[in-house]
Amino acid sequence: MKPIYYNLNDLFKTLTLFDGMGISFHHHLRNGDAITNLITTEFHHRNLKKLRLFPSAIFPSYHGILTLLKADQVDTITTNYLNGPVADYFAKHGKPNSLKMQTHGGRARAFIEGENKVDIAFVTAPTVDREGRASGAQGKSACGSLGYAIEDVHYASTVVLITDNLVDALDHYQIDGTTVDAILVVESLGDARGIVSGTTSITNDPVGVKIARNATNLIQELGLIKPGFSFQSGAGGISLRVTESIKTLLRDKNITASFFSGGITKYHVDMLEEGLVKTLYDVQCFDLDAIKSIDKNPQHKAISANDYANPNNPHRIIKDLDIVILGATEIDLDFNVNVTTDSYNTIIGGSGGHSDTATDAFVSFIVTPLMKARTPIIKERVNTITTLGKHIDCLITERGIAINPRRHDLLEQLKDSHLDIVSIETLMARAHHYTGSPQKTQPKKQPIGVVEDRDGTIIDTLYTKE
Amino acid sequence: MKPIVVGSLESSDCLITLTPSKTTTITIESIVYDAFGDAIEQVIKQTLKHHGLHDVHVYVQDKGALDYAIEARLTSAIKRYRSEADES
Structure with missing residues (x-):
């Protein structure tokens, strides 16, 4: 049995929070995700500084990350994909060495090999059981595969699953629960329809x-x-x-x-x-x-x-x-x-x-x-x-x-x-x-970060626009 | 005389607005201004010259139109401008 919380405050009372800590998120709910915003907003209110963020991707709806950036609470962001207001903020106001773009495979490698050091992984999980097993395939916010969250679950110091569908026991799961520390139950993970963002239909052009x-x-x-x-x-x-x-x-x-x-x-x-x-x-x-x-x-x-x-x-x-x-x-x-x-x-x-x-x-x-x-x-x-x-x-x-x-x-x-x-x-x-x-x-203008190839090699530099 | 508006703001097209002016003036807004601003200005000047028009303000909102698209839109605008001017 894992500790289960029904209130964000109750969960946060149990977490060790400090300036400079690393936190991670996954993007499987893409533009429909509400949890990245929920958690980053909480970090904003608690005025934590020099945060190292490891979202697997950042979509236009992730305004909580933008709020942290504007309040100067972010040291670095390490991600695989980024567009929308956060990307536009980097183009204008990005600070030196504040952004690292990895590949999907490179992110997994960096978690496993200890380069991406994460203190707490916040894992949006559409269905969770009381042993901390989780699946993305079921639930009202089902997103299918949880592929990009698996290394977070195995290698972060603390793992919190966040769900809107808690069940007694799951037979088929993608996360086995052994490394899960806590479960937070919320009303809704977001809007699964937002998963279909971008071009996912055949061109007739x-x-x-x-x-x-x-x-x-x-x-x-x-x-x-x-x-x-x-x-x-x-x-x-x-x-x-x-x-x-x-x-x-x-x-x-x-x-x-x-x-x-x-x-x-x-x-x-x-x-x-x-x-x-x-x-x-x-x-x-x-x-x-x-x-x-x-x-x-x-x-x-x-x-x-x-x-x-x-x-x-x-x-x-x-x-x-x-x-x-x-x-x-x-x-x-x-x-x-x-x-x-x-x-x-x-x-x-x-x-x-x-x-x-x-x-x-x-x-x-x-x-x-x-x-x-x-x-x-x-x-x-x-x-x-x-x-x-x-x-x-x-x-x-x-x-x-x-x-x-x-x-x-x-x-x-x-x-x-x-x-x-x-x-x-x-x-x-x-x-x-x-x-x-x-x-x-x-x-080129002010350098703000790097593009890292999957093996960790830096292959290019990112710059501001103005 | 009302402004003459020709074209669209679709990708690869442009919207051209002609209004009467004492001399030729050109305003260009383009998503590819950094790379093709000079080329856009040149095709507009050439087209105006070809039609002998010297008393308009040309306002171009460009969404990446190729030169011949800009020329065609402007030519159409000039013809409408002249026919409106004749009527009024």
């Missing part, structure tokens, strides 16, 4: 459709669609369109894939239920269909960030990944990809699993329009490196495909291809033909 078609043709020509292959795609509209095309291919050729990994959507679930893929390894559910599936389909498995992508875990799932489809905000002539900032230093996202999967997958594909609102996506040099170019293999746009010259094997395979394969310099010139050549943008 003609440019997106053409990119997806080019990508599917390339994947086919590379002979990657074969029995037992594995695949991961993000939740972007183009990536999902590629996923749908692959579904049709699998049906037509009577092929079954071994697994899909990463963030899971309705489109992945449909393929599991149709028998086109054997297993889904789910580290985060991107929509409500995925959440329902994880509760009912035994082959839809919730996995931890460690099992998903920790580079020092020899059994990580993505080590066996054949294909990954990813996006880019910018890509440069060395194939470095930026999904962390725009071209003017505003933070708009972060790696998530971008660098993890690009590094491990046998072939990594970037799908993106050649230009977005006049801005050419190919730069001489990206503003911020999220994923090193040596891990990026193919760039697919609506006006041509470029293969990283490091991949002699792929180029050899494609030497007689009828696809429009050109150098990345040629693709950039094609973009400039329409947009004109961009003027040089403003110089």
